[in-house]
Each structure stands twice: as structure tokens, then as C-alpha cells.
Amino acid sequence: MVAGRYVSSESRVFHAINAATGESLPGDFYPATxxxxxxxxxxxxxxxxxxxxxxxxxxxxxxxxxxxxxxxxxxxxxxxxxxxxxxxxxxxxxxxxxxxxxxxxxxxxxxxxxxxxxxxxxxxxxxxxxxxxxxxxxxxxxxxxxxxxxxxxxxxxxxxxxxxxxxxxxxxxxxxxxxxxxxxxxxxxxxxxxxxxxxxxxxxxxxxxxxxxxxxxxxxxxxxxxxxxxxxxxxxxxxxxxxxxxxxxxxxxxxxxxxGSINPVVLLPGSLQKRPHELASKYAASITLGAGQFCTNPGLLLGIKSEGLDSFISELSKLMSEIPSATMLTPGICKNYHTLSEEVLQEKGVSLFARSEKSGTAEFSQSAAILAGVTATEFISNPRLREEIFGPYSLLVLAEDEAELEQVVASLEGQLTVTIMGEEEELETYTDVIDSLSQITGRIILNGVPTGVEVCHAMQHGGPFPATNDSxxxxxxxxxxxxxVRPLAWQDWKNELLPPELQDGNPLAIWRKVNNNWTKD
Missing domain, CATH: 3.40.605.10 (Aldehyde Dehydrogenase; Chain A, domain 1)
Incomplete structure (x- = not known):
């Protein structure tokens, strides 16, 4: 479609495919020249x-x-x-x-x-x-x-x-x-x-x-x-x-x-102690939502070793292993997901906590949800573990204490989102962690999940490099x-020659900053 018209083409034709079956769909499409x-x-x-x-x-x-x-x-x-x-x-x-x-x-x-x-x-x-x-x-x-x-x-x-x-x-x-x-x-x-x-x-x-x-x-x-x-x-x-x-x-x-972004989630000890099963249920759903194909998919979970974390891992592993497989967007995306997730499982110190079974009419396009785990020491020393894997995958990093958790956070690059799961009384204890996280993200979430982006005036969907190239x-x-847009200043122009947004009398009745005062006058 060029300037309101359909343009004929002599290029080679290509067809859409059904993502679930691999079969061609109706319609001839032609690459532009x-x-x-x-x-x-x-x-x-x-x-x-x-x-x-x-x-x-x-x-x-x-x-x-x-x-x-x-x-x-x-x-x-x-x-x-x-x-x-x-x-x-x-x-x-x-x-x-x-x-x-x-x-x-x-x-x-x-x-x-x-x-x-x-x-x-x-x-x-x-x-x-x-x-x-x-x-x-x-x-x-x-x-x-x-x-x-x-x-x-x-x-x-x-x-x-x-x-x-x-x-x-x-x-x-x-x-x-x-x-x-x-x-x-x-x-x-x-x-x-x-x-x-x-x-x-x-x-x-x-x-x-x-x-x-x-x-x-x-x-x-x-x-x-x-x-x-x-x-x-x-x-x-x-x-x-x-x-x-x-x-x-x-x-x-x-x-x-x-x-891209791995959207780290920090699981504070108080929340894990009080509600490990609730958090596991919430994150099993978030990790696998839409076959994990969201730019805000929680690909990294961070926690300090404790009984609460053990309970969370056990429940999350059980839930993710039972998640039905889902059709991924394209065969190429699906192949890339399985290749990268399998390669990460071969990295030093990485353990498999859970893997769901693939099923469906088109094996090549079906995802298998994966939950892996690694110690904070291994995570910090291996940059490969901080790369995004696009699909229903998440890596859980186990820190020994708050100091090691801070080191993990310090190793992270820019993100679209970060999430804190914590009780109100413990948030002040982790102010350094929260402050460090706020420096690497465009949106910081409390006791929620990163998947799901509200379209509104206050939304920020963009973060420090490499999540985006301009935060x-x-x-x-x-x-x-x-x-x-770009700013353009008009100097000493007659009123009638100015854009209406800048004319005396404010004909469009918009908010303007006039001589340092915001006004509609």
C-alpha cells in the first residue's frame, strides 16, 4: 500500500502460515521494492x-x-x-x-x-x-x-x-x-x-x-x-x-x-515467609502468559536462601511443570527459544527446577515452560545468564544474604521493569536494593507482576540501555x-502570523507557560 493505493508487484510471492499447524494461509503477499x-x-x-x-x-x-x-x-x-x-x-x-x-x-x-x-x-x-x-x-x-x-x-x-x-x-x-x-x-x-x-x-x-x-x-x-x-x-x-x-x-x-529485558523480580524474605504459595501461583501465570512472549516477561527471579524461598521454589516448580504447552508466534521463535534455554541449562551451576511437556498439533511451534536455578556467585560471574530468552522461561538466582543480593542487582543492565515483592514492614530494610533497582529501570512495580502494560498518561515503557536505546x-x-517532535521557537513575529497555539488570546484554550506562569488565559 503506497500513498493510499495498492501497488502491483512482480516480486516473488510469499504466504502467511498458520502458527499452530504450519499450513499456508490464503493470500498472496509481495515484498516491496x-x-x-x-x-x-x-x-x-x-x-x-x-x-x-x-x-x-x-x-x-x-x-x-x-x-x-x-x-x-x-x-x-x-x-x-x-x-x-x-x-x-x-x-x-x-x-x-x-x-x-x-x-x-x-x-x-x-x-x-x-x-x-x-x-x-x-x-x-x-x-x-x-x-x-x-x-x-x-x-x-x-x-x-x-x-x-x-x-x-x-x-x-x-x-x-x-x-x-x-x-x-x-x-x-x-x-x-x-x-x-x-x-x-x-x-x-x-x-x-x-x-x-x-x-x-x-x-x-x-x-x-x-x-x-x-x-x-x-x-x-x-x-x-x-x-x-x-x-x-x-x-x-x-x-x-x-x-x-x-x-x-x-x-x-x-x-x-x-x-528486550529480563525484568528482574526481587522476592524479599518476608513475603516468601508469609505467602510462598500465593507468589508461586502469581508468577507461574506471569512467566507463561502468552507463551512467555511479552517484553515484560519476568525472566529473572531473585531471592535470599530461606525456608520461604524453598517453599516458593517447590510450589512454582510444581505449577510450571503442569502448565500446558502453548503455540509460539513463529517456528523460528520457537526454535530459538528451545535452543537458548537448553544452552543455558548447560552453563556451569545452572539446575533445572521444572520443565513442562510439549504437546499440540505442531511440535515445532509448541513451547515448554522452563524454570532454572543458579547461585548468586555463578550468576554474577556469567554474563550469559543475564541475556533475555524470549519465551516461557525464568531463572531463579539464590543469594546467601542481603549483601550478595545487592551484588546481583549491581551486575544487572538496563530493564523495562523491575518488581519488588515484599511486606510493608521490610521495605525500609532494603532501601539500598530498591534504590539500585530504580536506577536501571523505566518502571518499578510493588507486589505485582510485570506482564501487562497499562496504556495511560503516566505509563513509562522504556528503560536504560540495552532495554531501549534512549531511556x-x-x-x-x-x-x-x-x-x-522537536522544539521550534518564534522570535518577534506578528500575532496573526504565529501558530494558533502561540497567539495572544490563546484561541485554542490550551495550557501554556506565559512569563513563567502556567495558564489558559
Missing amino acids: EQDADDALKAAQGAFKEYRLVGNERRAAFLRAIAAEISALGAVLTERAVAESGLPEARISGETGRTTGQLNLFASLVEEGSWVDAVIDTAQPDRKPLARPDIRKMLNPVGPVVVFGASNFPLAFSVAGGDTASALAAGCPVIVKVHPAHPGTSALVGAAILKAAAATGMPEGVFSMLYDSGYSVGEVLVGHPLTKAVTFTGSYKGGMALAKLAAERSTPIPVFAEM RFTSVGSDAVYRF
Whole structure:
């Protein structure tokens, strides 16, 4: 889909596969060419001149129309997404709601308008020794954005996911590079966006969508001189490759890459003593949720040796060994999961606590949940144990005492989340551990599970490297819009020539900082 039109192709055809059976699904899909990418970006640049000036109400209407068109797809979208991803119907239904909810959240943000962070310092002509000019600043869209669809969220982090929604909200046209695992799902959502764009009178180049069964089109998109920003959710290797391409351009651009996390959970002794079975039940479910294919999957559990920890390990091992196997997103992801998890079990000092049985119609795509254990000493000395294993796997690290627990925490790199499971009376005892954890994460959770990300204004889904390559930003929640804007100051312009956000009288009735005071006046 290039600039509102379906483009024919003579490239070799590829097909989607049913994640559970390996059978081909209906639909012929064609990798885009370098010319398609060039056409899409030129159309996006042309659309940008108009789209960035579209008023708040029209842009919000566009976002809401996309949400409505996706909702209207109903069972057709759900059935295709289930087939291509292997995820259960309930998960896809929930993800559809999250996708439409994100679009409506950004529509409300755009409609209200204060997100542009308007700042006004009026002129002081009589100031001594030098007069002060009139300076007014606000955030402005950067231009065409390239979005790479994610494998584990075929809707919420894909064609009309949070990256696309926030870029469109900022006033930036979007070119989506579809993840090859769910081309049919993407086709349905892409068509919904085109329909919404036509219905709301958006410029044709505001949205394009390109297929590629490999890497070539993605490389062209990142290197193209008209691309102004890139988003990516996936592996460390993939994210760093894109960041390197963007940095080596004659005009470097930002890449906002989410690259994985092991999301450590600290199990404090008091909580283990009081409720080991409750915690085991909660974490057996969290580790194996969606076959462990969440970026916030709790891949690391940390505890101090005690009777409570022994009870927790015993119960968690029992529960995880009984977890039914689940279809993973792709055969490749499944193969990689089993390879890496088996390799880790061969590392020095690593013990297998529990392994579930694989089952299902397609052996190659079925996960087996794994719980492993290792001493703190071995964990600290072996960097391999701190790498993400994408799937229903978790490693439990056993520390001798609080001092050794602190050493384990000190060995960790940046994370999307960290979690503390503890009783209120013991939290003050572990302030050093909690403070150290807060320095390596974007979100710190108390007595919960990391799986499940709320889409709201306060959410931070991004953390220090290598969880993401820029911890100042989030890919979930309304603040995701700030990835696609830059500040622009206007000095000594006549009122009628200024953007309405900066004009005297505040015609849009937004919050602004005027001479150091926040006001709607």
C-alpha cells in the first residue's frame, strides 16, 4: 500500500502460515521494492506539508476513524490474527481493544492540545541593559516516520499500534514495514487506515505499508534521506543494526528501539515467609502468559536462601511443570527459544527446577515452560545468564544474604521493569536494593507482576540501555508522542502570523507557560 493505493508487484510471492499447524494461509503477499520505498517516502514528504497543519479536530477525527474501522472488522480480524500468531482469541480480542484504545487516547490528547508544550516569554523593550525580544516556543512534528511492526503484538505494536498512533498524533506521516509473521492481519488493518484516511480527507501520502520477507526494504527505509525517525520493537541485534544504519547516514536520525529485558523480580524474605504459595501461583501465570512472549516477561527471579524461598521454589516448580504447552508466534521463535534455554541449562551451576511437556498439533511451534536455578556467585560471574530468552522461561538466582543480593542487582543492565515483592514492614530494610533497582529501570512495580502494560498518561515503557536505546522516551502511553517532535521557537513575529497555539488570546484554550506562569488565559 503506497500513498493510499495498492501497488502491483512482480516480486516473488510469499504466504502467511498458520502458527499452530504450519499450513499456508490464503493470500498472496509481495515484498516491496526499493522503488516502492522511495515512492512511499516521497508521498509522505508531500503529505507532511499538509498533514502537519491539519487542525486538532481533523487529526483527532482521523485517529478515531481508524479505531472505528478496526473495530468494524470484528471476527474477520480476530480469526486471521489468531491463525497467524498462535495467540488465543481472548488475547487478540484484548489486544484489539488496546489498539483502538490507544488511537482514541491520542485523539483526545490532540483534541485537548496542551501536549505541544507552548511557552511564551513576551518582549521587555525597557529591560536594561538589553531589551528582551518576544520569544514563543512549541513542539513541531519532525516528518515521515518509519514503523517496524513487532512479532509479539500483531495489533498493538504493529500497523496501527502505539508507534503509528503516536506518530500520526504528532502530525507525522507513517510508513509501516510489516512484520512477515502476520501479513494478512496487517493487510486488514492497513485497509482500515486507508478507509479512515479517505473518509476524513487526509492527504494520500499520510500512510503507506510495505511488505518484506527479509531485511532489504527495512534498510532502504532507514537510510532514505526523507525518513526523519524510526521505531522498532524486537531483538537487541535488530535494534542495534537499525541504530547503526541511522547513525551512519549523512544526516543521522533517531531510532527508538525497544530491544528486550529480563525484568528482574526481587522476592524479599518476608513475603516468601508469609505467602510462598500465593507468589508461586502469581508468577507461574506471569512467566507463561502468552507463551512467555511479552517484553515484560519476568525472566529473572531473585531471592535470599530461606525456608520461604524453598517453599516458593517447590510450589512454582510444581505449577510450571503442569502448565500446558502453548503455540509460539513463529517456528523460528520457537526454535530459538528451545535452543537458548537448553544452552543455558548447560552453563556451569545452572539446575533445572521444572520443565513442562510439549504437546499440540505442531511440535515445532509448541513451547515448554522452563524454570532454572543458579547461585548468586555463578550468576554474577556469567554474563550469559543475564541475556533475555524470549519465551516461557525464568531463572531463579539464590543469594546467601542481603549483601550478595545487592551484588546481583549491581551486575544487572538496563530493564523495562523491575518488581519488588515484599511486606510493608521490610521495605525500609532494603532501601539500598530498591534504590539500585530504580536506577536501571523505566518502571518499578510493588507486589505485582510485570506482564501487562497499562496504556495511560503516566505509563513509562522504556528503560536504560540495552532495554531501549534512549531511556528518555516511552513507546506506550500518551508521552510516546514526544519521540516525533522537536522544539521550534518564534522570535518577534506578528500575532496573526504565529501558530494558533502561540497567539495572544490563546484561541485554542490550551495550557501554556506565559512569563513563567502556567495558564489558559
